[in-house]
Amino acid sequence: MVPLLLQLAVLGAALAAVALILISFVAFITATEMPHLHRQEDEKFFLNARGQREALPSIRDSPTKQLSVVVPSYNEEKRLPVMMDEALGYLEERQKQDPTFTYEVIVVDDGSKDETSKVAFKYCQKYGSDKVRVITLVKNRGKGGAIRMGVFSSRGKKILMADADGATKFPDIEKLEKGLNDLQPWPVSIRI
Template identity: 55%
Template sequence: MGVLLTTLEFLASFLLIFLLGFVSVIVLEAYRRRHNNAHVEAPAMFEDPESLKQVPCPDIVDPAEKYLSLIIPAYNEEYRLPGTLNETLNYLQQRAANDKSFSYEVVIVDDGSKDGTKRVAFDYVKKYGVDNVRVILLGKNHGKGEAIRKGMLHSRGELLLMLDADGATKVTDLEKLEKQIHAIASKDYHPGDSAAGEATFRISDIPIVAFGSRAHLEEKALATRKWYRNFLMKGFHLVVLLAAGPGIRDTQCGFKMFTRSAARKLFTNIRLKRWCFDVEIVFLCKWFGIPMLEISVNWSEIPGSKVNPLSIPNMLWELALMSVGYRTRIWKINS
């Protein structure tokens, strides 16, 4: 009898969570559609701090103008951002000096910071020029997912890399992701294919995503973390597996590279604004049949993480919304 009651209680809890998620998805989708219909956004603009002139933002549907775009979301990163930008721009400048065909841009998305992040970011625009370093100001805090989405939608690269402002992953590791994307694209490319668009090979036209991964460091992490953090991590991995399915062991590493074609498909559909947008990327990649590569990268834990135990309920709620939204087809996917 006790087992039966426990089972019934579990089923009742599951049903309640599903119903709450279902109602929430309907309400949020209705709000999103009403908001989109009621407000036509003005064209996004960059500001040139030297001339104080407005520079029109490109759109992800436009042809690529640069080879590589690096998108850095930043929320209250006044102190950690300079080290990351110095390392990143030194690498990019050196590579551009050695390869005249290499072009780049760094897009910093200030997600409503309350400290001096905006000032720091514009200092680098002044130093390197608005063609190479650009800043998007979101005004208020929306979440990492929304900051990355905005940066991706207004970037000019054939390849687009998202990386965290704390510099936890070495920027030179982007070459690992880049190399594997080129290898897969070369195999899939055949002159005249609609996927390529034209007889000349262009990496931007073939949808591929490369996930930087810390999965190879998991054994060491398990040995050094406290038991409850390992428990939460394992539990989160299980929920991610149920929500998005297998394929990527480390969905949460903030170091991912997209071809322009892949970014166009994914970031015009992304709805989750905070921590679990990475899981939504995996789900959408499977939906579109976009090849996903998982590549080990060097990673070190940097003090000042924004993730805390209070983030866990929000993550689980986002995963529940995603699962209900897509599986009930309330969340439409635009091709």
């Protein structure tokens, strides 16, 4: 009885692995060039820590960071500081442990009616615009639109979306990264 259950478990695991490989293969083969991202003129720039406008990078550029964290935010002036303190605390500590680790946090203010951009910009001033960037959308595009804008403006080899409400626990990133590394090898042209 036990050998039969063991054989079924091994067969199930093998089928799951084959399915994952097949899905990855189909996604790679059918992927086309990324669509154009329409930006309002004011959405092509971010303010650096000194308050000067700088052009946003493109996802088409070569990655210069190991990790980008995109935070879509709509009227999050009250909840954003808790999430940012936890995220930046973790990311800074990780960088102290491993000086080769690089990251950026991109807060995308999705046309908020409150002070979300100002709250986020204080983190930019504290940590520098190389680590924290704020993109303020002219009008609300919805969560998907805000995520898309952040992803298309990221510099990371890996891109993570985290909600401003603090639902993501940042130490769990290492578990996610380990899982992704276990799926290697990835084609060189894919950014995760």
